[in-house]
Amino acid sequence: MEQAISAQSPGATPCSVLHEMRTLENSGAYFLPKLHALRELNPTLKVLDVGCGCGSVTASFAKTIGPQGRVVGVDVDPAKVQHAKNVAAREGLADQVEVLEADAYKLPFADAEFDVVHTHQVLAHTARPWDVLAEMLRVTKPGGIVVAREGDLDSEVVWPVTPGLEKFHKLIATAMNARGKGGGGSNAGRQLLPWALKIGVPRSKINFSFGTWWFDTAEHKEIWANAMADQVRSGQVREVAVKSGLVTEADLDEMAEAWEHWAAREDSSVAMMHGEIIIAK
Numbered sequence: 503m504e505q506a507i508s509a510q511s512p513g514a515t516p517c518s519v520l521h522e523m524r525t526l527e528n529s530g531a532y533f534l535p536k537l538h539a540l541r542e543l544n545p546t547l548k549v550l551d552v553g554c555g556c557g558s559v560t561a562s563f564a565k566t567i568g569p570q571g572r573v574v575g576v577d578v579d580p581a582k583v584q585h586a587k588n589v590a591a592r593e594g595l596a597d598q599v600e601v602l603e604a605d606a607y608k609l610p611f612a613d614a615e616f617d618v619v620h621t622h623q624v625l626a627h628t629a630r631p632w633d634v635l636a637e638m639l640r641v642t643k644p645g646g647i648v649v650a651r652e653g654d655l656d657s658e659v660v661w662p663v664t665p666g667l668e669k670f671h672k673l674i675a676t677a678m679n680a681r682g683k684g685g686g687g688s689n690a691g692r693q694l695l696p697w698a699l700k701i702g703v704p705r706s707k708i709n710f711s712f713g714t715w716w717f718d719t720a721e722h723k724e725i726w727a728n729a730m731a732d733q734v735r736s737g738q739v740r741e742v743a744v745k746s747g748l749v750t751e752a753d754l755d756e757m758a759e760a761w762e763h764w765a766a767r768e769d770s771s772v773a774m775m776h777g778e779i780i781i782a783k
Contacts, residue, residue, distance in 0.1 A: 516732040518556050518585065520725050525562040529622055532711055532778040533649045537566065540617060540647070547571040550616040552606050552638060553578075553624030557586025557599075563620070564595045574616075576604035606634045609641050617646040625697070626652050626690035629683040632697040639701070639783060648781040651713070654691030657775035662767070666760025669753055670730065673743060691777030698781055709780040716773035720765075726772065727765035731758035 526534060541547055547567045551560040554575030564573045573595075575586050583603045590599040604610050606624065619638040625631035638648045655675055660667055675688040695710045717726045733739045734754040743749050764770045 516725075516728040520729040521556045522558045522589070523725065524558050524622070526559060526566055527562070528715070529559060529651060530562075530620070530649070532651065532713055533647065533780050534566075536647060536649075536780060537618060541567050541571070544617065545570045547617045548615065549573045549618045549620065550609075550611070550638075550641060551575040552609070552619065552621040552634070554586050554601065555582050555623075557582075557589040557601060559620070559622055560586055560599055560601070561589050561593045561595050563618075564590070564598045565593070569598060571598070573599045575599065575601040576606070576609065577601070578603065578605055607637060609637050611641045613640055614643045615641050617643055619646070619648045621650045623651070623653060625650060625694070626678060626686040626688070627681055629681075629685040631686045631690065631693075632700045635697055635781075636701045639703070639781065642783045644783055646783050648783065649779065650694055651776050651778045652686075652690040652694060654775045654777060655688040657689075657691070658772065659774075660764070660772045661770060662764070664760050664764070666756040667764065669749065670734065670757040670760065673734070673749055673757070676748060677739065677743070691775060694777040694779040698779060703781055707782045709782075711778045713776045713778050714773055715776065716771060718771040720768075723765040723770060723772075727761040730761045734758050 545568060549563050549567060549571065551563060551573065554560045554577050557575055560573055560575035564571070567573070577583050577586065580603055583601050586601040590596050590601065602610070606621075606628070607630070619642045621634070621638065625634055628634055635648065635650065642648055655671070655678065658671065679687040691712070695708065698708050699705065717723050734743070734757045740754055743754065744751055
């Protein structure tokens with residue numbers, strides 16, 4: 503899979519290096535034709551990126567819609583808000599991109615304020631993803647669109663399969679499902695359509711599809727493996743997993759080493775389906 507690799511922010515972690523690879527071209531291709539059509543009609547588009555994280559997609563929006571448009575990114579994590587601001591500044595987009603700390607369940611904007619409202623890999627980590635979609639629709643203008651893309655971890659395929667990688671997959675799926683509490687979770691991608699229908703969106707207003715990403719080149723596999731290994735070697739994932747009794751520290755070390763060995767193999771690869779939805783308002 504062709505992924506953009508640009509200069510990373512100073513002090514970038516393995517996970518942020520992976521996340522900064524995301525652009526509209528590799529993570530939003532499913533709605534790019536619609537975005538370009540909207541821009542042709544209105545060069546002053548206003549875009550909201552919900553759960554913007556490191557801000558690479560937020561910056562990509564600004565480059566795509568042009569200097570007359572405006573992009574706002576929001577995230578609940580102050581550290582990610584600052585990271586996204588830094589990315590926008592690094593890309594020379596500080597005057598066009600605004601990044602704010604905000605809760606996706608209660609966006610600090612008036613009704614019908616944005617032409618395009620986007621989220622990527624966020625709903626899977628929420629307890630009430632349908633409420634987030636409803637809030638995104640609230641701030642979307644009539645004639646605008648809400649777009650969302652979510653991974654479906656249960657569809658992941660990896661080669662070669664090893665005990666360490668199987669343990670990793672089970673741990674991450676368990677953690678995602680516990681965080682989602684019956685809402686988002688490890689199979690979020692396939693649930694985008696039912697979530698939209700749940701909040702009353704007519705089926706005729708929804709375009710639902712699936713896309714795939716994969717890593718098979720040495721450079722991309724190293725970035726992916728470093729991010730996965732980092733999750734279980736340090737930080738909250740390791741602490742919570744051990745304290746909860748889900749795994750031992752030895753298990754986590756095995757998982758990290760399994761990803762590193764995987765990346766070093768010439769024949770290794772990983773892929774996952776992603777659910778994609780465009781909701782017309």
